[in-house]
Amino acid sequence: MKNFNITAKIQICSYDELHPEEKKLIDCSKEACSRAYAPYSQFRVGAAALLANGEIVTGSNQENVAFPSGLCAERTALFYANSQYPEHAVRSLAIAAYTQGDFVDKPISPCGACRQVILETEMRYQNPVRIFLYGKSEIYIIEGIKDLLPLAFDAIVTSDE
Numbered sequence: 001m002k003n004f005n006i007t008a009k010i011q012i013c014s015y016d017e018l019h020p021e022e023k024k025l026i027d028c029s030k031e032a033c034s035r036a037y038a039p040y041s042q043f044r045v046g047a048a049a050l051l052a053n054g055e056i057v058t059g060s061n062q063e064n065v066a067f068p069s070g071l072c073a074e075r076t077a078l079f080y081a082n083s084q085y086p087e088h089a090v091r092s093l094a095i096a097a098y099t100q101g102d103f104v105d106k107p108i109s110p111c112g113a114c115r116q117v118i119l120e121t122e123m124r125y126q127n128p129v130r131i132f133l134y135g136k137s138e139i140y141i142i143e144g145i146k147d148l149l150p151l152a153f154d155a156i157v158t159s160d161e
C-alpha cells in the first residue's frame with residue numbers, strides 16, 4: 001500500500017500587509033455582510049469578486065425558512081458575476097463574516113458547495129481565483145481553489161459554446 005499526501009498552501013497576513021486593491025476587495029466583502037439576509041442563523045457573510053475588467057461584484061448570504069433554499073454569499077456573488085459579466089474571468093474573491101455584533105476574529109472558509117462553484121469558475125475562465133478569507137486577527141490568502149478542494153470532481157466540465 002502507498003500513501004498519497006495532499007498539502008495545501010495558505011498564506012497568513014494582516015490587513016496592513018495587503019496592497020490597496022486587495023484591501024478594497026476585502027472592504028467590499030465586509031460591506032456586503034450588511035446586505036445579508038440571515039434571520040435564522042444571525043450569521044452574515046459577504047463575498048466580493050474582482051473581475052478581469054476591474055469591476056467588483058458582491059454578494060451576501062440569503063436565507064430562507066425552507067433552509068436548503070437559501071444561498072451562501074460566495075455563490076450569490078459568483079453566480080451574479082458569471083451571469084452579468086460572462087465574458088470576464090473572476091480574478092479574486094474576498095469573504096468576510098459578521099456575527100454577534102462584530103466581524104469574526106478567525107477567517108471562515110467556504111462550504112463544500114461553494115468550493116465546487118469556485119472550481120467551476122476557475123475552469124470556465126481558465127484562470128485561478130485568488131481567495132482572501134478575512135478575520136480581524138488574520139487574513140488567509142489562497143492562490144486557487146485546488147488548495148481548498150483537492151481531488152476535486154472536474155471530470156465532465158466542457159465548454160457550453
Ligand code: THU
Pocket residue numbers: 038041043044045060061062063070071072073074108109110111114
Ligand atoms: N454561509 C455563507 O454564506 N458562506 C460560507 O462560507 C459559510 C456559510 C452562510 C450560510 C448560512 O446562511 C449562514 O452562513 C450560516 O451557516
